[in-house]
Amino acid sequence: MSEQNKLIGEERRAAILSWLTNSGSPLTGGVLADRAGVSRQVIVQDISLLKAKNEPIMATSQGYLLIKDTPQEKKRQRIVACKHTPEQTRHELECIVDQGVTVHNVIVEHPVYGDLEALIMVSDRHDVAQFVNRIETTHAPYLSELTDGVHLHTLEAESTAKLDAAFEALKRNGYIVE
Incomplete structure (x- = not known):
């Protein structure tokens, strides 16, 4: 993503939530950084801010995951x-x-x-x-x-x-x- 297409602040965090919501598997910080046109460290900070706003994001060994409430049988x-x-x-x-x-x-x-x-x-x-x-x-x-x-x-x-x-x-x- 070029400098002019770089996502900024709240827009970037909204995009991160959307990407995690629509992903069928975990997304790494590197993948999110590439999509947003920022560094992985910026993504780590964004994830921290989203978690502070009670967004249900989990960091796993495979990447970040949005914990979705499902009506399925409780595990x-x-x-x-x-x-x-x-x-x-x-x-x-x-x-x-x-x-x-x-x-x-x-x-x-x-x-x-x-x-x-x-x-x-x-x-x-x-x-x-x-x-x-x-x-x-x-x-x-x-x-x-x-x-x-x-x-x-x-x-x-x-x-x-x-x-x-x-x-x-x-x-x-x-x-x-x-």
Whole structure:
């Protein structure tokens, strides 16, 4: 986008909301920046301003998402305690998503900061591959490395049976902390 087509202030934030509303998948800060003709840092600031106005925007590992109220059946949730090495992360996540379950987040207990939570929002093997590849290419550590591999996940599914199947898959592979 050229300098004369650069979106300004409230107009840009309205456009961001529209793009997120109409997107079927998360949009990265880079994509939003390109569309608006601004830097990614400007988008980060805009997202903060929109969140301060109670816009339901979630930052995920795949990008920004607008949380839409849907009249669908309420999803079931379960928190599971897991432990594994960083090298086992892909397999752990695949054990979950292969059961039709979404991994909402990862939570670790830090001795100074308390609970640290990061949204993951992976629902299939493609999402898992993107998440793991992003960790690997950025050389970012997994949060679970702060706690010798121990962490919690909030799992979401349409049915308790799917949550049970994911739990059993994790247990079979030795990832559940009991």
